[in-house]
Amino acid sequence: MRTFINVEDIGDLGKALAEAREIKDDRFKFQALGKNKTLMMIFFNNSLRTRLSTQKAAMNLGMNVIVLDVNAGAWKLETERGVIMDGDKSEHLLEAIPVMGCYCDMIGVRSFAGLQDRDYDYAETVLNQFIKYSGRPVFAMETATVHPLQAFADLITIEEHKTKKRPKVVLSWAPHCRALPQAVPNSFAQWMNAADVDFVITHPEGYELDPKFTGSARIEYNQMKALEGADFVYAKNWSCPGVTNPADYGKILSRDMGWTIDAAHMAVTDHGKFMHCLPVRRGLIVTDDVIESPDSLVIPEAANREISASVVIKRMLESL
Amino acid sequence: MRTFINVEDIGDLGKALAEAREIKDDRFKFQALGKNKTLMMIFFNNSLRTRLSTQKAAMNLGMNVIVLDVNAGAWKLETERGVIMDGDKSEHLLEAIPVMGCYCDMIGVRSFAGLQDRDYDYAETVLNQFIKYSGRPVFAMETATVHPLQAFADLITIEEHKTKKRPKVVLSWAPHCRALPQAVPNSFAQWMNAADVDFVITHPEGYELDPKFTGSARIEYNQMKALEGADFVYAKNWSCPGVTNPADYGKILSRDMGWTIDAAHMAVTDHGKFMHCLPVRRGLIVTDDVIESPDSLVIPEAANREISASVVIKRMLESL
Amino acid sequence: MRTFINVEDIGDLGKALAEAREIKDDRFKFQALGKNKTLMMIFFNNSLRTRLSTQKAAMNLGMNVIVLDVNAGAWKLETERGVIMDGDKSEHLLEAIPVMGCYCDMIGVRSFAGLQDRDYDYAETVLNQFIKYSGRPVFAMETATVHPLQAFADLITIEEHKTKKRPKVVLSWAPHCRALPQAVPNSFAQWMNAADVDFVITHPEGYELDPKFTGSARIEYNQMKALEGADFVYAKNWSCPGVTNPADYGKILSRDMGWTIDAAHMAVTDHGKFMHCLPVRRGLIVTDDVIESPDSLVIPEAANREISASVVIKRMLESL
Structure with a gap:
């Protein structure tokens, strides 16, 4: 699985539910899978459940986890192409995304809808840039139009x-x-x-x-x-x-x-x-x-x- | 030990001091105890020593640690019951606390006195809600009236x-x-x-x-x-x-x-x-x-x- | 190596480059080295690459990592000596630095130039206080005058x-x-x-x-x-x-x-x-x-x- 956005990504629901039961019975059963693998969780918006539960899940699976709050402690990111970046945004997503991809094996992204521009939101502009440029499997941790977890x-x-x-x-x-x-x-x-x-x-x-x-x-x-x-x-x-x-x-x-x-x-x-x-x-x-x-x-x-x-x-x- | 708030919680002080010496001689001696256990450190207020030393202690004991700064990157929490939540607080403690408890095995809480309402502070309202609703052992990382660590x-x-x-x-x-x-x-x-x-x-x-x-x-x-x-x-x-x-x-x-x-x-x-x-x-x-x-x-x-x-x-x- | 600030600290460049190739071929080769060792990454300024890549490097080497954003979630720090601290700074670097050193084995520091006072910046005042008072090996994660990583x-x-x-x-x-x-x-x-x-x-x-x-x-x-x-x-x-x-x-x-x-x-x-x-x-x-x-x-x-x-x-x- 390279992306997790829509229900089709998980395949057969019966099989997915059986896998869920298996993991709930023993959360640490697949711990060897994640050894020396790193999940990067990238938050453009606030989070409580998603932050905690996803981090816990990755640790259960033996992974290292890096949490990045983009709007706290990192640089503000430009998302448009072709602009002269002389405002408050120090870095372009087109550099930031492949860079983040360099340091991990898997990416989770939270990026809410702005609710200003339907086409921009429903095109899943930010999520799709991560899919296109990060070089890593990407799952949605609530994006503009979906929250599949x-x-x-x-x-x-x-x-x-x-x-x-x-x-x-x-x-x-x-x-x-x-x-x-x-x-x-x-x-x-x-x-x-x-x-x-x-x-x-x-x-x-x-x-x-x-x-x-x-x-x-x-x-x-x-x-x-x-x-x-x-x-x-x-x-x-x-x-x-x-x-x-x-x-x-x-x-x-x-x-x-x-x-x-x-x-x-x-x-x-x-x-x-x-x-x-x-x-x-x-x-x-x-x-x-x-x-x-x-x-x-x-x-x-x-x-x-x-x-x-x-x-x-x-x-x-x-x-x- | 299910709570650590008052001196009575630690029991015999001589025994506790002896245990402290034993751990100081070999900080990693009990590392097996914490395997696949997660400490959640919840901060409603700033912290340097408590944040660092508690995280270090948990890692010494082999635990995973999740740090949550409630006022940065999470939702603002309502603490009163029976209100219509149409202000700046997106979530009620009565949901947030059991949810946090779901994803961990132990909770540390920092929540300072507001110094506005003596009864509220000295009743340890926030700490006691964690004890009552989280379903996990809870220790104080400085609360309204105590700082036992x-x-x-x-x-x-x-x-x-x-x-x-x-x-x-x-x-x-x-x-x-x-x-x-x-x-x-x-x-x-x-x-x-x-x-x-x-x-x-x-x-x-x-x-x-x-x-x-x-x-x-x-x-x-x-x-x-x-x-x-x-x-x-x-x-x-x-x-x-x-x-x-x-x-x-x-x-x-x-x-x-x-x-x-x-x-x-x-x-x-x-x-x-x-x-x-x-x-x-x-x-x-x-x-x-x-x-x-x-x-x-x-x-x-x-x-x-x-x-x-x-x-x-x-x-x-x-x-x- | 106790400090990493200038090119001389790394010694022979050919040897350093050979070591880089060796690690790039197998990033987890030296994982045993970092067992039960903790890196503390201290940020006085924003960071994306440095935050992520250094954390990843330390985890590759088997270390625990604690990330501290000094201006988010900790106390503001006074850097001058001899002042009456009745302003917005709750703690002095002279206490904070040895305290941070207590809880780790190695320190990375990011502290940018203020660009107001050349002598202060070029004396690497903050970095040198960490070297002098922390009791730990210290490396620059971009300081006032250098960015050797x-x-x-x-x-x-x-x-x-x-x-x-x-x-x-x-x-x-x-x-x-x-x-x-x-x-x-x-x-x-x-x-x-x-x-x-x-x-x-x-x-x-x-x-x-x-x-x-x-x-x-x-x-x-x-x-x-x-x-x-x-x-x-x-x-x-x-x-x-x-x-x-x-x-x-x-x-x-x-x-x-x-x-x-x-x-x-x-x-x-x-x-x-x-x-x-x-x-x-x-x-x-x-x-x-x-x-x-x-x-x-x-x-x-x-x-x-x-x-x-x-x-x-x-x-x-x-x-x-």
Whole structure:
């Protein structure tokens, strides 16, 4: 595996889930694989879970890890070509990327959507430069449009907690005070479409996700109707994906607090489990009582980030 | 050992000191203990010695170490329950703590007193949330009211340099330009009370430390009288602990430069050794000549931070 | 080897280059040397290549690595003696340095020139305090006046790519929007003088480097004439070294864009290779087409930073 961006990169999902179980049973089983190999984790944006779980996964696999916060302690990077670099950016990505590639065997990149320019974001400009110029296998640690380590961990969590062969999984938009990228819902939709679940997406009109990720997934604009009989409720805010109206890309179209997941919403599900990728804003996305209830899976979900990262890094180590 | 906060946590001091000597003789003796174990060091505040010495101690013991600066590169954390999180804090401690616990085997926490709310600080609100929600052994790397890794290192240092069976140890307040927490003097007092020393505390009136830590320790308001015949002079500034007047909590009550430890102060001691936990403001706490004299123990004291941390982490590894 | 600052520290260059080749053939060959040894990398300034390559080199050699960003997460340090420390600096270098030395076996220091006070910078005040007070071997990771890990990597790169026994190497000043230190050209000149190359320096008048580093190197003020027949073109900006006029120290004396290395400049060389230490400002130092051409060595040069650091750290480990 040379890249990990989309669900296709991981291949057969059943096999990937079996590998996840094997690693969860013995996290140090493949420690010899990573000897004298170095993972470089490059952060253009903040991180808690991704930073910690990916680092842990790589150490479990015997690797050395170098963490680079690009905006703290390194140089600011120019991403455009053909400019005279007389501003605050001391180095060009076109030099920085191959240089980073020199000192490691594998690269993880976090680079969020700017939400200013849909074409730039959805072209995955920064991620693709790493793929093109680093000379190393590259995996996404949340990029402009995808967060596959999260979606894979979500799938593992659903697999562990499902009580029916084909559970109903509902991705529900929820309100937020800031404009957020679509990376998490994009990847979640993509992975759920590939998994054996009954998948429904619900959000206010205008929040339609890019069909590149949602494919033929069912959209139900009535949130309560969507939640009926749900086994898993996956809450998440995202800003306007600009599918129907490109001019609205990155905007907040609704602040409707009626979409906040509370006990009344969970009541119409079939003993539904609550999921969220975290960090979560309590009082906006979800109420205290729902996230703290025994049916909340947010912590097991986060714990599975170590497992999804382990499978991905193991696959990349095997392909070196 | 599941927590390391107070002197009681370490148990018999003689045994702890013997263990410290054993580790100082061979720092790598217990390296097998930490194999495939991960320490997570979580900093809500700045650190030099604690950051470096604790990391070194964990590596000596064969552990992996993950360092997290919460205010740099991670998300800002909400600590209050029941709020609508529409401000600058993206994540709640109630999620963040169990998540951090997922990815490690042991946690060290640094979280200073805010000095605004005595009840909040002295309840050790942040530390206790880590203990309650992380599911991991937790040790204090200076919290709102204690700094036991420092006090233990101080005790090791006194043990190594004492020339009398029961030396006189004086904790002396000294002036400072900023309001500082009471964690260091609190722990020092607590540990000296438990140790076999003649312990005296001296400070201007109003600076009385919490009896929870000082117990029956002797207080002498005349600094020069307190220092007479001292074998060890432990200088430290602290702001008003608010014991006699809660409204003064966290305030600077005195800027009396007569309390700065200089040659005249050391002259009345019995060839007293100068101690300070560092960082120290020269010219305020102590003069250049005293801190640079052969009787200054500030560097050996700092070096023993690696030893005290090693004993604590070793004990926690043994209890996993 | 107890210090690595000047070319003399590495001893015989032929032997050093042979050692570099040996390590490049098998980067993990000397891994046993660093077991239970800790490198502390101390950054007073930003870093990308140095941070990553030195960390990688130390890990290749089996060491533990602690990275300390002094201005992020630690205390601000006072460097002057005899001051009352009532400002923003919480700790004095005179305590901080021996403390850092306590927790490691070897120290790398990055501390750039302030460009305000030539005497202070050229006395290497910060570096020399580390050498004097840390009790550990110390190597420069770019200090006020030198960057020997870069110069050694440059020499390795020239050795690998030269097609003549004694190639012509030209160090050319180029324009920049900010005032930069002289560390890189100083060290490059020093190392080229010691190597078996035909070395020429070219820059506008007033930019003469300190003879302490340039020795008897030839200076040619006509850039195009200097570049004639060059095998290697080493571009770099530096601010006024203040040799002829101390009052100009650290100033930008020229912004002449005619000095930017473009295709016309490279055309007069003998199929010259382009070199730069990076980070580089495109459009100021060099044009896009030159730095992206097959004759650009900037990436192999950066990759050799891991090799030069490996040789240096290996030598220091052997001398412990």
